[in-house]
Amino acid sequence: xxxxxxxxxxxIACKIRMGVIEGTYHAKSGHPGGSLSIADDLAYLYxxxxxxxxxxxxxPARDRLVLSKGHTAPALYAALAERGYFSAEELKNLRHIGSxxxxxxxxxxxxxxxxxxxxxxxxxxxxxxxALAGKIDGADYxxxxxxxxxxxxxxxxxxxxxxxxxxxxxxxCAIVDNNGLQIDGAVGEVLSPYPIGEKFTAFGWHTIExxxxxxxxxxxxFAEARGTKGRPTVFIxxxxxxxxxxxxxxxxxxxxxxxxxxxYGQAMAELQAALQAL
Numbered sequence: 001x002x003x004x005x006x007x008x009x010x011x012i013a014c015k016i017r018m019g020v021i022e023g024t025y026h027a028k029s030g031h032p033g034g035s036l037s038i039a040d041d042l043a044y045l046y047x048x049x050x051x052x053x054x055x056x057x058x059x060p061a062r063d064r065l066v067l068s069k070g071h072t073a074p075a076l077y078a079a080l081a082e083r084g085y086f087s088a089e090e091l092k093n094l095r096h097i098g099s100x101x102x103x104x105x106x107x108x109x110x111x112x113x114x115x116x117x118x119x120x121x122x123x124x125x126x127x128x129x130x131a132l133a134g135k136i137d138g139a140d141y142x143x144x145x146x147x148x149x150x151x152x153x154x155x156x157x158x159x160x161x162x163x164x165x166x167x168x169x170x171x172x173c174a175i176v177d178n179n180g181l182q183i184d185g186a187v188g189e190v191l192s193p194y195p196i197g198e199k200f201t202a203f204g205w206h207t208i209e210x211x212x213x214x215x216x217x218x219x220x221x222f223a224e225a226r227g228t229k230g231r232p233t234v235f236i237x238x239x240x241x242x243x244x245x246x247x248x249x250x251x252x253x254x255x256x257x258x259x260x261x262x263x264y265g266q267a268m269a270e271l272q273a274a275l276q277a278l
Contacts, residue, residue: 005048006215007278012082013043014275017244019078021267023094023101024258030094030103033254035075037179037212037239038146042079044218045144054084057111063141064130066115068123069148069177070104071256076113077101085112121154123147124174128164131172131232142226146175150182153191158203164232165204172232173225174205177212179241181252197236205234212239245270 016039024030046052050063067076074094081088086100093099100109104118115130117123127145134141151157164172176196184190193199197207206228210221212235225233241255242248245267259267 001216001219009040009043009047009215011275011278012047013039014244014271014278015082016042016075016078018268018271018275019081019088019091020074021245021259021264021271022088023074023077023091025261025264026092027095027103028258029256030074030258031071031256032074032245032259033181033241033248033251033256034069034148034177034179035072035078036243036245036248037241038072038075038175038177039078039243040213040215040218040239041146041175041177041237042075044215044222046079046083048219049222050144051141052083052112054080054112057085061139061141064114064127064143066123066127066130066143066145067105067117068127068145069120069151070117070123072146072148073101073103073105076105077110080110080112083112086110120148120151121156121160124157125160125163127172127174128160128167128169131164131169132167134171135167135169140171142171142173143169144173144175146177148182149176149178149180149187149193149196150190152176152193152196153187158199161200161203161205168230169232170229173222174232174234175212176200176234176236177239178237179239181241181250181255183252183255185252197234200234200236205232208233208235210235210237212237213243244274 248254
């Protein structure tokens with residue numbers, strides 16, 4: 001990837017991270033850790049990979065994204081705002097009564113949200129249904145879904161994995177955000193899903209190991225996914241929970257709480273400095 005394009009993606013990802021902090025600060029709640037770890041994915045998806053039009057969010061020909069780990073909605077909202085689906089000022093209303101930005105994505109209220117999610121394990125099943133519908137209709141859109149590594153402890157994920165392979169859903173690409181932490185602690189200690197890649201391979205998926213914070217690696221992985229025929233693709237993505245904010249990185253305590261005023265100031269200062277350094 002050209003350096004200019006990479007720098008622009010880094011800038012966008014940084015803005016998404018700032019949106020996460022903005023939203024969770026004003027909500028006094030939310031899930032910043034796992035939101036920050038997928039900011040680079042969302043930057044790449046919405047600016048390089050997916051066919052979308054913010055002016056026509058319900059376009060039947062659009063590519064779809066299902067945020068299966070729906071609690072990381074602050075990142076999705078920040079990406080949608082930055083992409084132009086709605087004003088970034090809306091991020092300050094996260095989780096407020098009557099706001100269109102609730103704690104989990106709601107496709108009936110928020111422009112650009114393709115599926116309501118929140119109950120872990122169910123989003124990937126919905127993505128499978130969308131992908132199969134595309135196959136039946138002869139449509140050429142692609143479906144993407146992002147799962148948490150803790151989420152794949154849910155049995156429904158593996159039912160969906162079996163379904164996707166059986167129906168040869170090569171228009172489906174899943175990303176397992178393996179940041180290693182869930183609400184109760186280290187994923188490997190709570191209920192180990194490892195080896196994740198070997199499990200998906202055994203279920204009939206094309207499996208790619210990728211660094212979720214490396215745009216060159218993401219570019220190669222998405223190109224490989226598009227070129228894979230006859231089976232779905234999954235990225236087993238190594239990432240850092242809380243990426244971009246020093247005191248949130250690799251800290252399980254930031255799975256589900258909003259920053260206070262002092263923490264907000266520090267986080268925004270760090271991200272602003274990173275943005276200016278680009």
